[in-house]
Amino acid sequence: MRIQKAMLVFRKDWRELRRNWQVTLPIFIMPFMFSALLPSLVVLIRAVAFVPGAPLGGLATVVKNLPSQAQNELAGLTDQQALFYVVSIYFFAPIFLIIPLMASSVIASDSFAGEKERRTIEALLATPISDSELFLGKILVSFIPSMIVTVASFLIYSTVVDVFSRTIFNGRLLLPNVIWIILIFGLAPTVALAGIGLTIIISARVKGFREAQQISVILLIPILILVFGQVSGAIIFGPEVVAALIGAFVGVDLLIFRIGVRLFRRDEVLSKLA
Amino acid sequence: MxxxxxxxxxxxxxxxxxxxxxxxxxxxxxxxxxxxxxxxxxxxxxxxxxxxxxxxxxxxxxxxxxxxxxxxxxxxxxxxxxxxxxxxxxxxxxxxxxxxxxxxxxxxxxxxxxxxxxxxxxxxxxxxxxxxxxxxxxxxxxxxxxxxxxxxxxxxxxxxxxxxxxxxxxxxxxxxxxxxxxxxxxxxxxxxxxxxxxxxxxxxxxxxxxxxxxxxxxxxxxxxxxxxxxxSTIDSAPLLRVVLKGMNQRIIEAVRGVRHVRDVNVENSASNLIVTVDDLAAATPEVVRNVVQAGGEVLSVNPIQPSLEEAYLKLVKAE
Known part of the structure; x- marks a missing residue:
């Protein structure tokens, strides 16, 4: 596989993407809502405006199931501090896995389906770029912007959390911490790659962008299971869990890439021209 | 083929x-x-x-x-x-x-x-x-x-x-x-x-x-x-277009009298004759001679080849 050919496809798509605000706008708006508005309005403000003596509600289970190291971190904290700590550090962690998936879903859905709709696919497939180079190029153009958005969202989220934590924890800044750094730079990329790979496989096999996007929404289900698992206390994003998930997703990514290249057939792509 | x-x-x-x-x-x-x-x-x-x-x-x-x-x-x-x-x-x-x-x-x-x-x-x-x-x-x-x-x-x-x-x-x-x-x-x-x-x-x-x-x-x-x-796959009789300076019935009859001529038609322009013949080489000089003898003035004589379009339509239809 020639990496420069994959990078060529990436550069071409990236140029096109930058000039298409209908695609780029949702990519930036949705993560901003997840990283700044949602935590500020729904959860963190509630934690800041904490009424002493109020029950922890559903979060009590999360607190109870936290790893022992995290339980130690909560020792000596007031109820308000504990609530804020759990919500900001643990509750939002899996939600950040949705951001790269959402950001990449629009671009990945458009990868081949969009080229079919715009009738540019035939000339692209006629070039001496191999299937794996084409597939990797399309992955990169979804992966790189989605990771930029994810890291940017993480920076915004860290700022929002730290603004509140300075008040609640008397000047202490909670983020970034080690788990979140591993989550953002280790788990989020591997989860994103799996989602992107599957979406691109779908995009190559359907007629249009909308169809690809509708089907790719299904990919959010496993991540939503992690979110609900976290909320219910069944899964806690401690270091061991995050490390195990990274390992599992690396395997899944490699498998998806191999399957994707094997399933990629120019016949199939051209037969689905809109 | x-x-x-x-x-x-x-x-x-x-x-x-x-x-x-x-x-x-x-x-x-x-x-x-x-x-x-x-x-x-x-x-x-x-x-x-x-x-x-x-x-x-x-x-x-x-x-x-x-x-x-x-x-x-x-x-x-x-x-x-x-x-x-x-x-x-x-x-x-x-x-x-x-x-x-x-x-x-x-x-x-x-x-x-x-x-x-x-x-x-x-x-x-x-x-x-x-x-x-x-x-x-x-x-x-x-x-x-x-x-x-x-x-x-x-x-x-x-x-x-x-x-x-x-x-x-x-x-x-x-x-x-x-x-x-x-x-x-x-x-x-x-x-x-x-x-x-x-x-x-x-x-x-x-x-x-x-x-x-x-x-x-x-x-x-x-x-x-x-x-x-x-x-050449079009199996039809050869045609000859004769362009004249003027046209009259005598000329048409004179062309009809040529041995290898099967049919004579006057084209829309009224001074062109479309002559269907058996043998182009044998008919062409005789047609010209008869037109001249009948008092006609010949401006040009050309064989008409069947067009590629005719050949194409015929071949496609035959399938």
Whole structure:
């Protein structure tokens, strides 16, 4: 596989993407809502405006199931501090896995389906770029912007959390911490790659962008299971869990890439021209 | 079917077949295209022309049969085939949000022009040739249909391919642009000796440009040959057009009296006679003599050949 050919496809798509605000706008708006508005309005403000003596509600289970190291971190904290700590550090962690998936879903859905709709696919497939180079190029153009958005969202989220934590924890800044750094730079990329790979496989096999996007929404289900698992206390994003998930997703990514290249057939792509 | 032995084959197809479910789009096509030849693929819509080009360009694989392009097997060396082939697809297939230059630059690099300076000089040369240099920084979306077609052809030859597959290059163009494209194809063939497979349903293009052509219908080959050979398949009596300065009944009767003349008709212009004969060589001098003897003045005498269109329609209908 020639990496420069994959990078060529990436550069071409990236140029096109930058000039298409209908695609780029949702990519930036949705993560901003997840990283700044949602935590500020729904959860963190509630934690800041904490009424002493109020029950922890559903979060009590999360607190109870936290790893022992995290339980130690909560020792000596007031109820308000504990609530804020759990919500900001643990509750939002899996939600950040949705951001790269959402950001990449629009671009990945458009990868081949969009080229079919715009009738540019035939000339692209006629070039001496191999299937794996084409597939990797399309992955990169979804992966790189989605990771930029994810890291940017993480920076915004860290700022929002730290603004509140300075008040609640008397000047202490909670983020970034080690788990979140591993989550953002280790788990989020591997989860994103799996989602992107599957979406691109779908995009190559359907007629249009909308169809690809509708089907790719299904990919959010496993991540939503992690979110609900976290909320219910069944899964806690401690270091061991995050490390195990990274390992599992690396395997899944490699498998998806191999399957994707094997399933990629120019016949199939051209037969689905809109 | 007319068959000729080729000296060097640039493209060879043997029993090429493509099925889409129960539909057989291309049905056991066998043909060869010689190096430097312009070979036409003619046929009505849905005849299987585009599918044939797609198989030869390794865009789709055949259900049966085999093909070689430039000596490379299309099923085993698809990357090599794509490297030596330039293709103009049915529609321009250009990136509308990219500029003219960016489109050319992407495809030039994709086709292996990795040196930036070499790429830039080749693109400049082509844009100059196609009179697109002034538009190089404009987005493709802003170009006219004719300009897009020119750009798509420029893209097809950006890597100097020895073999070109052109799918309906003049469709949808105004007469001036269509002529420009035809001149270009003529130039690519005559001056640059490229092998060209021209897929068209415009008989005018085929007649002007192709050394040989194949008519396909419902995926099957109907005939392969030169335009002349295709015309000769029309089994009709030879015709003679006699243009006169004036016309009267005496002249018509005098022509009718010629031994080899079967029928005489007056054309709309009223001073032209269309004479159906048995034998052109024997009838022509006698017709002229009789017209003169009847007091007529002959301006010109020409045999009327059946048009390629007539031959085409007859062959396609016969299938």
């Amino acid at each position: 007319v068959r000729k032995v080729s000296i060097v084959s640039a493209v060879q197809a043997a029993g090429l077949t493509k099925r889409f479910g129960s539909l057989t789009a291309v049905d056991h096509l066998s043909f060869e295209i010689r190096e430097g030849e312009v070979f036409g693929l003619l046929g009505p819509n849905g005849a299987g022309k585009t599918t044939t080009i797609r198989m030869l360009a390794c865009l789709i694989s055949p259900s049966e049969g085999s093909a070689s392009v430039g000596g490379y097997d299309t099923s085993k060396d698809s990357l090599k085939v794509r490297e030596i082939v330039g293709i103009l697809t049915e529609n321009p297939s250009l990136y509308e949000k990219l500029t003219v230059y960016e489109n050319m630059d992407f495809f030039a690099e994709a086709y292996g022009l990795s040196d930036a300076q070499e790429r830039s000089s080749r693109i400049r040369e082509l844009l100059e040739f196609f009179r697109l240099r002034d538009r190089k920084n404009e987005k493709v979306a802003k170009l006219s249909k004719g300009m897009k077609q020119k750009l798509a052809i420029a893209r097809a030859i950006v890597h100097n391919p020895p073999i070109l597959f052109l799918d309906e290059p003049t469709t949808g163009l105004d007469p001036e642009s269509a002529k420009g494209i035809r001149d270009l194809i003529e130039g690519l063939s005559a001056q640059e000796k490229r092998t060209i497979l021209l897929c068209t349903h415009r008989l005018e293009d085929a007649e002007k440009l192709c050394n040989r052509m194949m008519i396909v219908n419902k995926g099957k080959s109907v005939i392969v040959g030169t335009a002349e050979q295709l015309r």
